[in-house]
Amino acid sequence: MSDLSFFGPAVLGALAFLIRLPGLLRNPRDPLLRAVAMLLLTAAGVFLFGSIPMIAKVNEITGIANISAPLVYSILTAFSGSCIVLLINWRGGSPARIRRATRWCVGTYGLVIVALFGLFALGDAPVERLRDLDTYYANTPYIREMIVLYLVAHTASSLVMTSLCRRWSREVDGELRIGLYLMVFGYLVTVAYDVCKFSAVGARWAGHDWDFLSTDIARPLASVASPFVAIGFGLPLVVQRLKGPWWDWKRHRELGPLWRLLQNLTSDHKSPRVSFFAPPGVRVLQRESDIHDGFLTLNPYFDRGLRDAARADALARGAAPYDAEAYADAIMLTAAKEALLADPGHQVIASSEALQDGPGGDSLDLARISKALRRHSPAGAVIREGVAHAG
Structure with missing residues (x-):
């Protein structure tokens, strides 16, 4: 699959982050702004560092074969945690409950990221694999655990987000409900991505070769899921930003005859x-x-x-x-x-x-x-x- 499908979202995510940055600098303690900024930054990072040319470049610059693996897995894990944190802040509630849930989520996914790099350091992956590291090293000690850990964390996040968005969509309407429906679909596609990855790795454990599920199907699924998740998050925010001026223009026009x-x-x-x-x-x-x-x-x-x-x-x-x-x-x-x-x-x-x-x-x-x-x-x-x- 062309890596333009990865570079395009990376550029859009970076631009969206830069647009949000002034607001974050003015209000650095605003938890919702922080959550949005982190989501955009990690989303851009996933697509930038997940592209094949960037994977090869990071390996080359560091001189460590396959160091891109824990890096991409960690950014993807941070993105998964950012999605949950944003939804926690977006849905609202008591400040104490929001802070407690946010700290729990950040702590959990932070430990996962530390474990990913720790397992990679303990393992041995000398042969650079740009597209099929998951299946190539599926039976390698420690690298195998690193792969499983990232897939479990990613799947858990997708299932949690699917459940939270689905339940919340029953309580709201308008553009927020539409956004939640889009996210539900995007995360269901993400679950399909995880299933393909798990199936390919499990096939290697059983002595079979189902690598095409990881290399030829999972990557396109990630590209399909990302726009739905991004639009689902962005639609209510954009509509809320535009709704005020729109109602002002509407009232301005309505007052015209009088x-x-x-x-x-x-x-x-x-x-x-x-x-x-x-x-x-x-x-x-x-x-x-x-x-x-x-x-x-x-x-x-x-x-x-x-x-x-x-x-x-x-x-x-x-x-x-x-x-x-x-x-x-x-x-x-x-x-x-x-x-x-x-x-x-x-x-x-x-x-x-x-x-x-x-x-x-x-x-x-x-x-x-x-x-x-x-x-x-x-x-x-x-x-x-x-x-x-x-x-």
């Missing part, structure tokens, strides 16, 4: 321009501020009787109470703007001494009022005529 109705009601009031590069949240705040300024300008022209009649008409036609409120507010605002435009000298504003209640009272829903305006636009005379006719 904002346009209330724009530049008087010559001495102009809305400040918002930078083209301003984030969506700033744009929403500015648009809401403009709308409330418009309410203050139109306040002397509000016709509460018209609003009450419009609300009663909407309720009589079967509208929900909150929709009837928004409909009535839209009518009153439109009528107030027409009254202001019919008062070029602004005599009403000048003579107004007190403010009356604005649209909707304390339960004002700007987006719903804006939607009512869009649905019934042009709202002025047409709406008032409909209310008068219903009366």
Whole structure:
């Protein structure tokens, strides 16, 4: 199989880690950021050092035949532990429970890594094997135990992650559930990888040659599993990062009809321009501020009787109470703007001494009022005529 399938994920993992690094440096004690950073770093390491050219290069640089074996196994073990740690922090719970579970996981997988290098040091593997070390040394003392230990640790992690993700997926919905389903599939494929590896090694113990399971099937399975696991972890994080700006843009668009109705009601009031590069949240705040300024300008022209009649008409036609409120507010605002435009000298504003209640009272829903305006636009005379006719 082409090693591009290993180098590509390695590069993507390294880039993702670098993107996360500034946040980690700003908040080095954040356990979730640490878990994400470690997962990305070890994932990149697995694919980088697991590629055949890198395996040969590490052996060559160190001068130790097959030293890449415990190195790759250790990075893979660290990745397995990082997955569990991230899921522990991701799922949440009491800080004490999270710390206890994290320490247990890190300690266990840390001991496995130490044991891997210890067993390799005790064993004898003089012949460099780039693709089939697992099966070639399946009967070599200590090297055999090293291989079995890494496979057991990796299989245990895959089974634990499959179980945890499956159980958690029953409690959540949306993008998190989709991400967990993707991870379940990815880890099931990873279990298939482990089964192939165990089968090939076990065949060697029984005197058979099933090496193709390890060299020709297991490696492609690893490449298939990794995108599902990576996307499963990344999808909820990306969606959560994008959801805020998306909702801000959505609200900004929804407020458009109401904002346009209330724009530049008087010559001495102009809305400040918002930078083209301003984030969506700033744009929403500015648009809401403009709308409330418009309410203050139109306040002397509000016709509460018209609003009450419009609300009663909407309720009589079967509208929900909150929709009837928004409909009535839209009518009153439109009528107030027409009254202001019919008062070029602004005599009403000048003579107004007190403010009356604005649209909707304390339960004002700007987006719903804006939607009512869009649905019934042009709202002025047409709406008032409909209310008068219903009366």
